[in-house]
Amino acid sequence: METHGLTRMFGTKTAVDKVDLKITKGTVYGLLGPNGSGKTTAMRMLLGLLKPTAGEALVLGTRLPGNAEPLKRHIGYMTQGFTHYRDLTVLENLGFIADIHDFGGRRKRARIKELLDTYDLAAQADKFAGEMSGGQRQRLALAATVLHRPELLFLDEPTAAVDPETRRSFWEQLFDLVEGGTTIIVSTHLMDEAERCHQIAILDQGRKRAEGAPRDLMARVQGRVIEVSGPDLRSVRRHLSTTTGILSVAQVGSRLRVLVAPETDDPQATVAAAVAEFAEIQTQPTRPNLEDVFVLATGERVAERTA
Numbered sequence: 001m002e003t004h005g006l007t008r009m010f011g012t013k014t015a016v017d018k019v020d021l022k023i024t025k026g027t028v029y030g031l032l033g034p035n036g037s038g039k040t041t042a043m044r045m046l047l048g049l050l051k052p053t054a055g056e057a058l059v060l061g062t063r064l065p066g067n068a069e070p071l072k073r074h075i076g077y078m079t080q081g082f083t084h085y086r087d088l089t090v091l092e093n094l095g096f097i098a099d100i101h102d103f104g105g106r107r108k109r110a111r112i113k114e115l116l117d118t119y120d121l122a123a124q125a126d127k128f129a130g131e132m133s134g135g136q137r138q139r140l141a142l143a144a145t146v147l148h149r150p151e152l153l154f155l156d157e158p159t160a161a162v163d164p165e166t167r168r169s170f171w172e173q174l175f176d177l178v179e180g181g182t183t184i185i186v187s188t189h190l191m192d193e194a195e196r197c198h199q200i201a202i203l204d205q206g207r208k209r210a211e212g213a214p215r216d217l218m219a220r221v222q223g224r225v226i227e228v229s230g231p232d233l234r235s236v237r238r239h240l241s242t243t244t245g246i247l248s249v250a251q252v253g254s255r256l257r258v259l260v261a262p263e264t265d266d267p268q269a270t271v272a273a274a275v276a277e278f279a280e281i282q283t284q285p286t287r288p289n290l291e292d293v294f295v296l297a298t299g300e301r302v303a304e305r306t307a
């Protein structure tokens with residue numbers, strides 16, 4: 001899948017701004033960005049549901065904008081929230097989706113049985129979707145999305161509303177799909193979710209600000225994140241927040257994580273000098289995370305934007 005200069009305006013607002021992407025078959029590609037950064041709009045254009053204002057995309061050999069009809073058999077889309085019928089049972093929900101995809105008779109029964117086994121839903125088959133737990137409903141949503149064995153799967157913030165344990169097992173299921181050759185495009189504002197992707201693009205205000213494997217992106221920030229410990233950390237934090245060359249300061253437990261701007265030669269010495277007036281302060285470089293990459297790419301923390 002590739003896009004060139006993909007752009008979408010709503011009135012005078014540019015929701016997606018000249019975005020170039022290249023996504024390799026059999027990988028999980030993450031679109032990471034805060035609310036309103038253009039993730040859903042980008043996905044809807046790639047699904048052929050929304051026409052780009054400018055630019056183009058090539059999705060599984062189909063050129064967009066253009067006739068997206070041939071794509072529909074080959075792609076799956078899990079929207080934000082759960083889109084199955086709460087007053088139908090698990091079996092009825094899957095049966096309904098199977099009918100939409102023209103699965104009939106024995107083929108329909110076999111595929112539904114397979115999905116109930118794969119997604120551990122057999123015991124809930126006759127339960128109303130509305131009465132299931134969040135984790136079970138999410139498994140049902142994924143089962144329904146992959147029923148027709150799509151080659152390309154779009155997941156819009158799939159685990160924003162579930163607990164960490166459910167999120168972990170959901171991701172294991174995604175990697176099982178990838179092993180079978182499926183390509184997955186997932187949008188998220190969660191750093192731990194983005195870290196699991198093979199490749200990510202960081203989106204901010206509709207623009208792509210950075211792209212690469214999470215590990216490579218974090219390596220680029222190596223040495224720029226300094227951990228500060230000692231007494232009176234709230235005062236130290238306030239002081240560092242107004243120091244030139246320091247991009248962000250966040251308290252994590254009994255330490256501060258300080259991100260130093262790229263143009264600064266010796267980040268640790270810069271932080272040490274800035275806190276010299278405080279007694280008993282220790283500084284040491286620490287391992288960067290994707291939040292640091294995001295701040296560096298956009299100048300702002302995701303949490304601040306999302307809040």
Ligand SMILES: Nc1ncnc2c1ncn2[C@@H]1O[C@H](COP(=O)(O)OP(=O)(O)OP(=O)(O)O)[C@@H](O)[C@H]1O
Nearest residue numbers: 010014015033034035036037038039040041042157
């Ligand atoms: N149909 C629409 N009409 C007008 N503006 C829209 C429409 N859809 C999206 N927007 C605007 O485009 C921008 C990008 O929205 P989009 O939903 O793509 O972001 P997002 O990153 O998916 O965020 P979220 O996680 O909140 O869905 C936002 O400013 C949004 O208000």
